Amino acid sequence: MIKIINKSLPGCLILCLLWLTLSHAAVQAKALVVVSDEWCPYVCDEQDLPGFLVEIVKEIARDNEIKLTFSLMPLARALKLAQKNKVDIVLALTPQHIERYQLQQSQLNFAGLYNDFYVRADNPWRFQSMTHLSATLTGNAILGTINGYQYGAEFSRFLKAQSEHVFAASGNSPLVKQLKMLQMGRLDILLDSRFTVQYQLAKGENKGIIYAGTQGDFTPLYLGFSALLSKKLVKIFDSGLITLRQSGRLKKILAKYGLTDWQ
Template identity: 50%
Template sequence: MSYKYLLLIVFSWSLQVGANDTINIASDEWCPYICNEDNKPGILIEIINEIAEAQGYDVNFTLMPLDRSLRLLQQSKLDMVLALTKEHIEAFDLRQSQEVYGGLYNDFYVSNETQWKFSTVENLKNFIEQGNILGLINGYEYGSAVSRLKETSGEFIFLASGDKPLSSALKMLSKQRITVLLDSRFNVEYEIQDKKITNLQYAGTQGIFVPLYIGFAPDTTLNYISTFDKGLIKLRTKGQLSKILQRYGISDWHSKK
């Protein structure tokens, strides 16, 4: 074996070890779960950092659009993507945590000047087809009823994208460039308070609480996934999770399961 070839093997092994010691994560901004602030990086970022530190891992987090991060995770170019629904997991053939890491509701928001309130998806369909625009976030899953609405009434739907899609969509709603926004109350209310937006109001909810999971690359071992699930359980048991949630004004989703 040549000296050059031996160096190549050693270098390749070193890269593999380095990759295993660093957790590569990507998601879009979706406060309070995933934020872009040094002092408040987000609930899920803080949870993963606590677990990773206890296991001796480094964390490399990149802010990017959700649809791109899902494609990279599917190709095993990332280790995990945060705050995913079961629909995301299944659609991209990913592995998922067994523990729940947050949750969402399908909540509607409108400007204070808009009188419409959500009652049924058919009611929503009729409203937007009168020329009103529904704002959604590109790559997000809202359930089968909303998916059908995207197919039948897509011309009346705006898909926000980018690294901070919810923030962008709320600005558009506040300026009445869209008429209705669908997202989760936890995230919308956090953004409204943080950005001091005063001209928006809640307009109803479709469906029930939807649990969120961590999505892992398809080749991830079950033992690796279990490390994070056990870490979350430990954080909850020791009261550390409660302290993290209190900083963001969010209650534990465990009671909603």
């Protein structure tokens, strides 16, 4: 039961104050829905090592008494749900993702990626240029990518032009699928970030796969927020990352995955 102490307040004002109090409590009680596909070591489907981005976001939420729920799903689906305001945060997005799906973007980058190529050890191919890659694919080679990922404007145009020679994997664990296909010879070249591929290769399950070069520079990744999420909440995650970095907790999280700070 709610007791009204000040009886001199006008009835409409009392009702307004009561409504604001209850609304604030409802907002605080609502858990933010965070989603991503599996992309270790950024986001992993493991209880003890859920991914360094998952740990970072959970630490920030805990520090600010924000409730979270986290789910794995294909990235393409996650982006569409965020665009429709049915989820609150999508992890590890490029600026192209955020612009295309009309999301809010964290001011700070939460890690990043490179466009790295991998081949089987018996394949002498090494990346030299986009022209060289185009000629390789035209010669009936197959390039493996991941559905929904952005690799930069130049590479996006290239992939569209070479679509008949590109296989884009989907699902919750697309990189794991692509590595198996590469190992089995169903792909000739794999495109992904060295951080994710090397993390998987370190497990020893995909033997005989080697690095074959890099296209472009470091691409920063951001948190993507639903357009309806308050700007105050968005700022909390930026300031939270600064706090983790300054306190040394970010370094400890990254060390669990064999990584150092990307800054």
